Every structure is written in structure tokens, then in C-alpha cells.
Amino acid sequence: AAEYWHQHIATSPQYNADVECVAVLVLTTRLRIKGHYLVSVGSLNEAMAHPREIFRIAIMAAAHAIVLMHNHPSGDANPSDADSRLTRRVRDAGELLRIDLCDHIIVGHQRYFSFKESGII
Numbered sequence: 604a605a606e607y608w609h610q611h612i613a614t615s616p617q618y619n620a621d622v623e624c625v626a627v628l629v630l631t632t633r634l635r636i637k638g639h640y641l642v643s644v645g646s647l648n649e650a651m652a653h654p655r656e657i658f659r660i661a662i663m664a665a666a667h668a669i670v671l672m673h674n675h676p677s678g679d680a681n682p683s684d685a686d687s688r689l690t691r692r693v694r695d696a697g698e699l700l701r702i703d704l705c706d707h708i709i710v711g712h713q714r715y716f717s718f719k720e721s722g723i724i
Contacts, residue, residue, distance in 0.1 A: 680711030
């Protein structure tokens with residue numbers, strides 16, 4: 604997913620590395636990437652993302668699962684309290700919709716943080 608971010612999201616015209624950007628990867632039942640959607644382009648240290656915007660494209664694309672991703676312009680990939688709260692809200696909304704949240708990945712400079720790899724989800 605981090606490689607996909609660098610190849611497809613970070614190179615899109617809407618992406619701005621100087622602010623937080625939130626993207627959703629839409630996945631098939633085999634957990635293959637069908638595509639992505641840039642949900643929000645925010646400010647230096649915050650991007651507004653609500654579960655309804657996050658799941659809108661997933662529902663339209665008949666996604667089985669999603670990966671939530673965003674960048675930290677500071678380069679520090681460690682999650683904030685707001686990142687953890689968003690992860691819980693999106694996971695809970697996904698359970699209601701029966702669309703799995705496979706991971707929430709924060710992209711920093713030369714590193715990333717995975718909520719899944721860290722055992723948080």
C-alpha cells in the first residue's frame with residue numbers, strides 16, 4: 604500500500620505533499636486494489652475526513668474492503684490521537700456496512716506507520 608501511495612497518489616495532480624491528504628484504496632474480495640480516491644486535502648497538520656466520505660466511493664465501487672491512508676507533511680509517521688480516533692470510527696462504520704477496514708497507513712518521509720502491523724486493528 605505504501606508503494607501504491609508513492610506511485611499513484613503522490614503523483615496525482617490533486618495531491619499536495621505540504622498538507623495532509625487522505626486517500627482510500629478500494630479493494631476486491633481477493634484484497635487486490637481496484638483503485639483509489641483522494642477523500643480530503645487539508646492543512647499542514649489536519650485533514651477532515653468523515654466515514655461517509657471515506658465509504659462513499661467504496662460503496663459505489665462495490666468494494667469488499669478498504670485501506671485508509673494519509674500523509675504527515677512533517678515526515679513523522681507516528682499516529683496522533685486524532686488518527687487513532689478516526690481509525691476506530693472508520694472501523695466501526697465499516698463493520699456496519701460490512702466493508703472491512705484492512706489497514707490505516709500513515710505515510711511519512713521514508714517511512715510509514717501501519718495500524719494493522721502495529722496490532723491496533
